[in-house]
Amino acid sequence: MVEIRLKNSKSRRMETLDPITPGRVSMYLCGPTVYDRAHMGNARSAVVFDQLFRLLRHVYGADNVTYVRNFTDVDDKINARAAETGRPIGEITKETAQWYIDDMAALGVMEPTHMPRATEYIAEMVAFIEDLIDKGFAYARDGHVLFRVRAYDDYGKLSGRTVDDMIAGARVEVAPYKEDPMDFVLWKPSTPDIPGWDSPWGRGRPGWHIECSAMSHALLGKFDPEGKGRFDIHGGGSDLLFPHHENEVAQSCAAGHAFAQIWMHNEMLQVEGKKMAKSLGNFFTVRDLLDRGIPGEVMRFVLLSTHYSKPMDWTEKKVVEAAKTLRRWYVAAEHGAQVPEAVVAALADDLNTHGALAAMHNLNGVELGAALSLLGLWGGRVPDWAEAQLVDLSAHVDRFAQTRAAAMESKDFSALDALKQALIAAGVEVRMSKEGVELVPGPDFDPAKLEDV
Ligand SMILES: [Zn+2]
Incomplete structure (x- = not known):
């Protein structure tokens, strides 16, 4: 044991x-x-x-x-x-x-x-x-x-x-x-x-x-x-x-x-290096953050990234980094039950959650899946928020480029405007530049709405 x-x-x-x-x-x-x-x-x-x-x-x-x-x-x-x-x-x-x-x-x-x-x-x-x-x-x-x-x-x-x-x-x-x-x-x-x-x-x-x-x-x-x-x-x-x-x-x-x-x-939690207090305007509840679209898994990752016995500093930067790491891990993970020794050993050493997360950067497949489960970050399927970010928008980029070219040619921009509005309604940010168009899923991105586009 x-x-x-x-x-x-x-x-x-x-x-x-x-x-x-x-x-x-x-x-x-x-x-x-x-x-x-x-x-x-x-x-x-x-x-x-x-x-x-x-x-x-x-x-x-x-x-x-x-x-x-x-x-x-x-x-x-x-x-x-x-x-x-x-x-x-x-x-x-x-x-x-x-x-x-x-x-x-x-x-x-x-x-x-x-x-x-x-x-x-x-x-x-x-x-x-x-x-x-x-x-x-x-x-x-x-x-x-x-x-x-x-x-x-x-x-x-x-x-x-x-x-x-x-x-x-x-x-x-x-x-x-x-x-x-x-x-x-x-x-x-x-x-x-x-x-x-x-x-x-x-x-x-x-x-x-x-x-x-x-x-x-x-x-x-x-x-x-x-x-x-x-x-x-x-x-x-x-x-x-x-x-x-x-x-x-x-x-x-x-x-x-x-x-x-x-x-x-x-130990206690601070926000951006300051004590969390209603008077400082940096007081927030779990529900406030969920309502802002920060996924629960991301919050848990941030909370586990500092050892429990040390003061924890909650920062926006950590939230962004945690979301990036988790998205990468969800792509690489597969359902597994055998948690690698390094992850269990870190947790068994005075609940070193930071060490456990660090050890997970070297994992893939079933080992990563099992470790994510033990860390309470994965129920065996990719959460909707991370799934949404994985949708391939390249077909939409091509279509947008063609519609744009046609609009420039005919000087009729109505079809292009309609397409742009439909993408925005699906929660996609449309970034146009001289080089072309970039489509980026925003926090409210709903892949189901892309079918109407
Ligand atoms: Zn008590």
């Missing part, structure tokens, strides 16, 4: 993946909060861990990998969106979760084994919180339940901070119901106008962090053969390392679970 080595953010070392249950791998990824379209930064995390999922399935077998990616469907941002729009919360979260699934599918992201929604696991969260209270790691006050950070000695180990550093540098909220400013919310009261569930502490809703501890345990940790509550890999964006992941570890380990063995964090 291929040995997979991963950089563990917990130990800060490269480690060989050694599954808790031999031959079976379990992985959890913090998914989106569903109130809006996914932006390219969200997409990077989904694509990176989809690529790991695909590698794990390739190495361990498709039935031997359990991948969980949650939907956070209870959150104050969702409540705010509902208040702004006057729409029911359930309608917003259902619609947004489906947008996410569809947009990620366009990027070749497979559906994980489980996609739990936080609101489906409220009972598990309440039980988890009760257990933490029983063990002295949490306390209830004024309808809130808080995690007692000072009671958990290893707090800060994952992100490499001490509690005192965190207090000095952090924007910790001081509140009358907290014993210590560092304590974080496990449960909070809900007013009648926002979602709430009955609990031993009154009607309320969970804080954000507890859902991942409860859901990862219910779907993965519970199946640890030694009963230690372990699972293999936990992923997320580096922006989640603190406080979200630090708090997940504290909750789970305080409850007595050994939790994730390997932590992986993908």
Whole structure:
């Protein structure tokens, strides 16, 4: 079996993946909060861990990998969106979760084994919180339940901070119901106008962090053969390392679970060298780019062209280059199942997607086809956008030249104009010069419309 080595953010070392249950791998990824379209930064995390999922399935077998990616469907941002729009919360979260699934599918992201929604696991969260209270790691006050950070000695180990550093540098909220400013919310009261569930502490809703501890345990940790509550890999964006992941570890380990063995964090995405921000006008969603005609395969290629642990710079130049490379590969590829060793070896080396793509430049035929499939870039047929670019327009060039010559002769340009308009309607750019005519398929090129020309 291929040995997979991963950089563990917990130990800060490269480690060989050694599954808790031999031959079976379990992985959890913090998914989106569903109130809006996914932006390219969200997409990077989904694509990176989809690529790991695909590698794990390739190495361990498709039935031997359990991948969980949650939907956070209870959150104050969702409540705010509902208040702004006057729409029911359930309608917003259902619609947004489906947008996410569809947009990620366009990027070749497979559906994980489980996609739990936080609101489906409220009972598990309440039980988890009760257990933490029983063990002295949490306390209830004024309808809130808080995690007692000072009671958990290893707090800060994952992100490499001490509690005192965190207090000095952090924007910790001081509140009358907290014993210590560092304590974080496990449960909070809900007013009648926002979602709430009955609990031993009154009607309320969970804080954000507890859902991942409860859901990862219910779907993965519970199946640890030694009963230690372990699972293999936990992923997320580096922006989640603190406080979200630090708090997940504290909750789970305080409850007595050994939790994730390997932590992986993908770095953030920039646009043309700048932080992506609505205020800078360089903020875009996956849907925005799909609507601009950038194919999902091209976006995925660009996202995989930088190692997940490095900041990724999204540029127009990379998009153009990726489209060119993919078009060439689609012409050269044939359906195949045997992925060349160099491609698997690169991925098995801490998910070196850049190295895998580089190795593919030397491939052809079935080897290239198999590698493209493993990279999630090819479903066994050339995508329509790439196919469209492959149509031979030489017969149309000849016809255009003849019609043009006839028009010059007769001084009647009506037939030439009609032909030109028909080509434009089919999405073809008509470039005329003294040398002749060049016909170039544009982004809206539709070969079916050429039949009307
Ligand atoms: Zn999480």
